[in-house]
Amino acid sequence: MNSLDAAFSALADPTRRAILARLAKGEATVNELTKPFEMTQPAISQHLKVLEDAGLIVRRVEGAKRPRRLANAGIAAMDQWLAMLRKALEKNYDRLDGVLAEMELKKGEKR
Amino acid sequence: MSKLTLKTEGDTHIIVTRRFAAPPEAVYRAHTDPKLIQKWLLGPEGWTMPVCNIEPKAGGKFRYEWKNGKGGGFHITGEFVELEPFSRIVHIERMHLPDATPDNHVETRFDADGTGTLMTIRMTLPDTQTRAGMLASGMEPGMEASYVRLEGMI
Numbered sequence: 001m002n003s004l005d006a007a008f009s010a011l012a013d014p015t016r017r018a019i020l021a022r023l024a025k026g027e028a029t030v031n032e033l034t035k036p037f038e039m040t041q042p043a044i045s046q047h048l049k050v051l052e053d054a055g056l057i058v059r060r061v062e063g064a065k066r067p068r069r070l071a072n073a074g075i076a077a078m079d080q081w082l083a084m085l086r087k088a089l090e091k092n093y094d095r096l097d098g099v100l101a102e103m104e105l106k107k108g109e110k111r
Numbered sequence: 112m113s114k115l116t117l118k119t120e121g122d123t124h125i126i127v128t129r130r131f132a133a134p135p136e137a138v139y140r141a142h143t144d145p146k147l148i149q150k151w152l153l154g155p156e157g158w159t160m161p162v163c164n165i166e167p168k169a170g171g172k173f174r175y176e177w178k179n180g181k182g183g184g185f186h187i188t189g190e191f192v193e194l195e196p197f198s199r200i201v202h203i204e205r206m207h208l209p210d211a212t213p214d215n216h217v218e219t220r221f222d223a224d225g226t227g228t229l230m231t232i233r234m235t236l237p238d239t240q241t242r243a244g245m246l247a248s249g250m251e252p253g254m255e256a257s258y259v260r261l262e263g264m265i
Contacts, residue, residue, distance in 0.1 A: 089117065089127060091156075092153065093114075093131075093151075095150065095151035095153065096138075097132070098151075101133075103141070104137065
């Protein structure tokens, strides 16, 4: 699997996207990540391993702690989610096209 | 053919453009009249906006609440900084998940483009990581919902 495939495969999981979003706010330890996600520590660790293998996050050593933070590749990969965001926006604006057409129609009826 | 463009600019900006067949006045109204906003600002299929409180004047506040009909939802609050009918809106907004995300500073321009409108949205986030986080989990209700669930609502 090339690195781009690995990144997208890692991002395909909502939990991992949420972990990345959390790490976007600053580095965090496994413990700090486990609490808000209401998942077991092994489950979180497994997600972190996938993200790490994909090069999206890195860890550093601080005594017994291994805080994780976003790698530059992680930031870049999340930019790729612009594509998904684009889809949601397109849906909104396609709807807005319909609303605007209706407004135009009503204006015509009043004339 | 997609009429929408979406790109990042510099470290902290997101730029969205979209063309509409209707003139700027109509597009501006569709962004400031709650009855109109509730018809289109909905994200993926299945989502509704039961609450749309909006006070479209400088210093005025707004609050949008979305629901997915399956018990999930979230809301956005914000303030208007400047409104120039029918060409420009400047506002600040944040999502509540339930913790508030960092402020997103948004300028929306409605420029006449032939008989239609070219809309340009320029968002400014506090820093690159916030932008990345927002793009990963925010701005899109479907993805937002999964984040909210993960935050402990299961």
